[in-house]
Amino acid sequence: MTDTAPRPTLEAVAARAGVSRATVSRVVNGGDGVREPLVARVRKAVEELGYVPNQAARSLVTRRHDAVAVVVAEPETRVFADPFFALQLRGISKELTAHDNQLVLLLTEGRDDHARVARYLAGGHVDGALVFSLHLDDPLPGLIQSAGVPTVFGGRPGWSGDQRGVVYVDSDNRGGARDAVRHLTGLGRTRIAHITGALDQTSAVDRLDGYRDVMVDADPRLIVEGDFTPAGGERAMRELLARRPDLDAVFAANDLTAAGALRVLRESGRRVPDDVAVVGFDDMLPVAEQTDPPLTTVRQDIEEMGRLMARLLLRGPDRRTAEQGVRAAPSSVVLPTTLVRRASA
Numbered sequence: 001m002t003d004t005a006p007r008p009t010l011e012a013v014a015a016r017a018g019v020s021r022a023t024v025s026r027v028v029n030g031g032d033g034v035r036e037p038l039v040a041r042v043r044k045a046v047e048e049l050g051y052v053p054n055q056a057a058r059s060l061v062t063r064r065h066d067a068v069a070v071v072v073a074e075p076e077t078r079v080f081a082d083p084f085f086a087l088q089l090r091g092i093s094k095e096l097t098a099h100d101n102q103l104v105l106l107l108t109e110g111r112d113d114h115a116r117v118a119r120y121l122a123g124g125h126v127d128g129a130l131v132f133s134l135h136l137d138d139p140l141p142g143l144i145q146s147a148g149v150p151t152v153f154g155g156r157p158g159w160s161g162d163q164r165g166v167v168y169v170d171s172d173n174r175g176g177a178r179d180a181v182r183h184l185t186g187l188g189r190t191r192i193a194h195i196t197g198a199l200d201q202t203s204a205v206d207r208l209d210g211y212r213d214v215m216v217d218a219d220p221r222l223i224v225e226g227d228f229t230p231a232g233g234e235r236a237m238r239e240l241l242a243r244r245p246d247l248d249a250v251f252a253a254n255d256l257t258a259a260g261a262l263r264v265l266r267e268s269g270r271r272v273p274d275d276v277a278v279v280g281f282d283d284m285l286p287v288a289e290q291t292d293p294p295l296t297t298v299r300q301d302i303e304e305m306g307r308l309m310a311r312l313l314l315r316g317p318d319r320r321t322a323e324q325g326v327r328a329a330p331s332s333v334v335l336p337t338t339l340v341r342r343a344s345a
Helices: 010-017 021-028 036-049 055-062 083-098 112-122 140-147 173-186 202-214 230-243 255-267 302-315 319-323
Strands: 067-072 102-107 128-132 151-154 168-171 192-196 223-225 249-252 277-282 296-299 333-335 338-340
Touching: 010 021, 010 036, 021 036, 067 083, 067 112, 067 302, 083 102, 083 302, 102 112, 112 140, 128 140, 128 302, 140 151, 151 302, 168 173, 168 202, 168 302, 173 192, 173 202, 173 249, 173 277, 173 296, 173 338, 192 202, 192 230, 192 255, 223 230, 230 249, 230 255, 249 255, 255 277, 302 333
Parallel strands: 067 102, 067 128, 128 151, 151 168, 168 333, 192 223, 192 249, 249 277, 277 296
Antiparallel strands: 296 338
């Protein structure tokens, strides 16, 4: 066992810089009212001594923890297997890191985890929460509201109750779905099926609505519910082929679903896109470029969605309105989508 050197203190920094302890505290904690020459001297002393602020003490002064909870309403097996979550977490992490904030990841494996997450958020450990992949019957929004934690949601809210002041980041799911189906009709396809996502999530509902906007008189047998997974895509594709073996196109609710559908089409002897054209949604490159054939899909900027969620949370109320005594929440953001054409359609 080796002895460790004592950590430099505020008093040591003050002595090195030739200023008061209070001046060092204001500089270290981002306070105002210190002249620039003194700020430079304090920062030089901090660097020379290797001073690291005590986070607990700093939080007492600033009432900030420089930590943000990221709550994903999915089990860990889903989160770590689906590249969608990796991309969104990467965007969030980049934005938080740029502002010297820590990411605290909280997953909800089941109903018992909701109370645990709510207790943690209410305990004052973080400055806010980013929450995504919610389901319509999820109690988390109500629990988080009760915790009184500033929150930004990923995806259009779909739960019941008061949604005033709710801030979210989403993609134009309905418009992107319309573009996908119009692309297929433009190719001359008329028997276009849709494999939905889990319909207890607003993104899946919006994409189904976009499909129906174009396929107004679609045969109900051409719509099968999936769950945003490859296995769900395989199951739904088999059901569609049994219902309507003459179908000539498929719009899948996401790329993973499309990948599963492509496998079943290949096994059944259907040629893609000659016999059946396929379009996905997301444009997750690890999936879309490696399917056989490469997938035509609707691109949403998943990483940018994560970055914007973090940015909206960190921005908080507009400073000018706050100075006027009005706490104005930042506005929600809906990002555009684009169709990316590859070999499947």
